[in-house]
Amino acid sequence: MRKVIKIFILLFASLSFSSCIELVEEIKINPDLSGEYHLYIEQNNLTRLLNSLSDNIDLSELQTRLQVLKQQEGISQLITDIHPKKSRFSIRFHFSDAKSLTKAFYASLGAKKQCYNKAFLKVNSRRIKRPNLTPYLVKYAKSKDLKLTNQSHKILDYLDYSYRITSSKKIKSAFPPSSEQNQRHYIRRYTVNDLLINEQSTKSVIRLEN
Numbered sequence: 321m322r323k324v325i326k327i328f329i330l331l332f333a334s335l336s337f338s339s340c341i342e343l344v345e346e347i348k349i350n351p352d353l354s355g356e357y358h359l360y361i362e363q364n365n366l367t368r369l370l371n372s373l374s375d376n377i378d379l380s381e382l383q384t385r386l387q388v389l390k391q392q393e394g395i396s397q398l399i400t401d402i403h404p405k406k407s408r409f410s411i412r413f414h415f416s417d418a419k420s421l422t423k424a425f426y427a428s429l430g431a432k433k434q435c436y437n438k439a440f441l442k443v444n445s446r447r448i449k450r451p452n453l454t455p456y457l458v459k460y461a462k463s464k465d466l467k468l469t470n471q472s473h474k475i476l477d478y479l480d481y482s483y484r485i486t487s488s489k490k491i492k493s494a495f496p497p498s499s500e501q502n503q504r505h506y507i508r509r510y511t512v513n514d515l516l517i518n519e520q521s522t523k524s525v526i527r528l529e530n
Contacts, residue, residue: 342480351488353417353443360410362482379404386411389428394420418443445528448485448506452523454515461516479512489528496524 346358379402390398394416401410415421422440438456442449485506500507506526514520 342482344482344484346484346486347441348486349443349448349488353445354415355418355421355443356412356414357421358410358412385428389413389424392420392424392427395424446530447528448487448526450483450522450524452521454519454522457515458519481510481512481515483508483522483524485526487526487528492527492529494524494526
């Protein structure tokens with residue numbers, strides 16, 4: 321793991337940082353509260369990065385997790401496009417409801433949803449709520465012994481995470497507010513540094529019109 325992190329640090333340090341690598345999480349909520357989940361990477365310099373890393377990336381664990389995800393009740397139409405040498409990373413699927421999404425999320429991580437675990441997403445006819453998942457991310461990073469230097473802290477500022485919600489109903493209000501939100505869309509952006517180092521909360525509450 322440490323070897324892999326060092327490789328990432330060296331490669332990111334070699335980039336011009338003219339643009340950021342962005343991990344995008346898009347969630348579309350349908351009128352019946354089912355939805356579509358899409359996780360992908362968006363970046364202009366991705367070709368250079370992934371071509372450099374292709375020989376050092378082990379996708380076996382990810383493929384195992386995806387197989388578990390595919391078998392979960394309430395999850396359907398799983399489509400993946402994961403080809404580092406072709407600069408592509410995309411995971412897309414449909415979920416029957418937010419509870420199925422939460423169960424699938426925990427199952428893909430090798431755990432069962434317990435009553436004291438936070439829901440991955442809560443959805444009803446009045447609101448869409450994302451709890452603060454930052455503590456889970458920090459705990460995971462520590463479990464993998466990801467020791468960060470001052471240099472790697474700076475590099476993390478160029479790694480972004482974007483959370484995007486599309487609602488079938490009009491958005492009445494949202495907290496925290498976003499300059500990119502409109503009647504149907506809500507977007508929040510973070511640097512990975514914000515999450516892992518500053519432990520910024522990912523909690524958001526979107527209130528919908530009746």
